[in-house]
Amino acid sequence: MKSDSSLSTIVKALEEVGAFVEEVRDSEVYFRVTRENVRAAARALYSLGAYLKTCAGVDERELSGLFAVYYIFGLDDHGVDAVLRVLVPQDDPWTVSVVPDVPAADWCELEVRDLLGIDFRGRLTKRLVLPEDWPEGVYPLRKEFKYDEKPPRVLREELSEEVGIPVGPYHPALHEPEYFELYVEGERVVDVAYRGFHVHRGIEKLAESQRFTYKQVPFLAERICGICGFVHSSCYVMAVEKAAGIVVPERAEFIRSIVLEVERLHSHLLWLGVAAHLLGYDAGFMHAWRIREQVMVLAEYLTGSRKTYGINLIGGVRKDINTEKIDKVLKTITDLRKEFTELVKAMLAVPQIKSRASGTGVLTKAEARALSVVGPVARASGLYRDVRKDYPYLAYKRVSFKVPLYTEGDNLARLLVRVDEVFESIEIIKQLIDMLPGGSVVVEEYDIPSGRRAVAAIEAPRGEDVHFIITGVGRPYRWRVRAPTYQNIPALRAMLRGTPLADAPLTIASIDPCFSCTDRVTVLDVRSGRKSFIRLKQGV
């Protein structure tokens, strides 16, 4: 956790490059920095071992007459978030990009450019988030843009004739609409272009609109993603609680943690099934999903819903857990442990699984570090990163568990990390149930002052999920969501290069991509200089 000496190291390093401290809150330090100095400040933080969590553009014209770009860095070793705030005048909206020093900022800067109209100097820019037929000069996150405005649409036939091997947007290996274009030489993938953001639904804008209040946003946050929705709603309420200084009853923290782990169980089992399916081992797919069903039933028993649990409130949870439920939880996870052990044993005994997963889709530790990847992808490449350990939240400071770590960085390592995590989750749930404290599960009286800022992070099944909030009157002034897949997809380029074509679907799946999280929202000119193209209409 934070100590004064680590804080002063950070402050000293940043003051040298012309930044100054704006505010210190709990485990966050806010710095103000000019747009000319931001790159040096980012470099200083990076050399202290910081990871880029995300950046966010905010239309602060109503408050200060300026736009602002926030870069949120996490210093995992110190458990401190350092936030750089760059002010950008509205009549001359540009700032210096940090991408040359911090490659992980690539996407979030483009998103700020698309949604807020701030230009980034010193890097290549292109449209990322908004559809191709979206008119120039219309920026959804500016306050004057109404959330339900709909600029005119042009229905175009996309997908040009001369392409590499298209995977998606509708493809049997992907259960969500995303488009990958693989460029191959012979059987080897040489490059990959990605056109995502098919699931951009304008959630961040919606939360600022008149339709929503603080209390209603958890409902919206839960629907960011149907697999790890509870992570998002928990992260949102944690951010609000942190900003407003609301102290949540301990019992509520335990219940949230239990449900978060139940969600991790179902998510990892789901992924394991899909991975088996992509390797052509359908028996494994069916068994994983059969085992998973009891987790869904358990979730319904605990929360009332199979998915989109809806139990998070600001200040606590809506549903308590009684002894009857505790018995059911213990029985389910004991059965699950037994069945899962058998499944893993059977699965890893299939020689094709090991031989196809090992050595493919390798992400080296250096690449993983540069791209600030998160979750199982980071841990499979030898980076010790787990929000539950680095920034202990909810009840995780009270339980003991191991963080699985592999160094190979291949598909097998990512598979094994998730397998180990299922066992760890089962142990965590047992410990939490054992220590479940008494008392109420919600505080109902609280006040949320406006103008406060907070960063909250949760270890989702896919990695670190970050929510950044600036409070407003009655509803968030700005709410920024950074889902784990957002950070991991750029790593796919590194993983896919040189991989045999047949292993591409597994490699894409190995980061457990969750596009609906990522897209709350390329024209890549990679064709030139490539040798061969294969034309296929549908699928691989």
Added chain:
Amino acid sequence: MLEVSSVNIAKALRAIKKSVWVYHLNSGSCNACDIEVLDALTPYFDVERFGIKLVGSPRHADVILFTGPVTRESLPKVVKTIKAMPRPRLILVLGSCGIGGGIWWDTYSTLGGFKKLEEILRENGVEVDRVVYVPGCPVRPEAIIYGMLLLLGLVEQKSKRVEVVASEG
């Protein structure tokens, strides 16, 4: 249920009744309905025992399982996919988002569900022969199965549409 067809659906249904090939079309949903679709296909609910099987191309599909509020980015691809499906085009619209756009029905980057999409399909000359809406957020696997049976004409619809006029005062 909505009938808008000139194709002989009864005849087509007799042909596909015990071997229904479905194609899953996600138009920008949050994944929850989508994993429930997979849940229905895997051993616990196991609709494969009724001959319902997921296929990888809309050209092979008898039924499209449609989820999501239709985002702006996915719209051209969704239209293209539905166009690629052979007649009769049977569509099972799943979840609140598919039906009316769900919680994001009026945002800048969604269309607002299948009803709005139908207008665009019509403009582009793509006819849809039968549509069944299955509510839920997300839909339950049991509901998906019931909706499928309804679409195939194997069960009668239990609920009826009733027009209610609000009384004054």
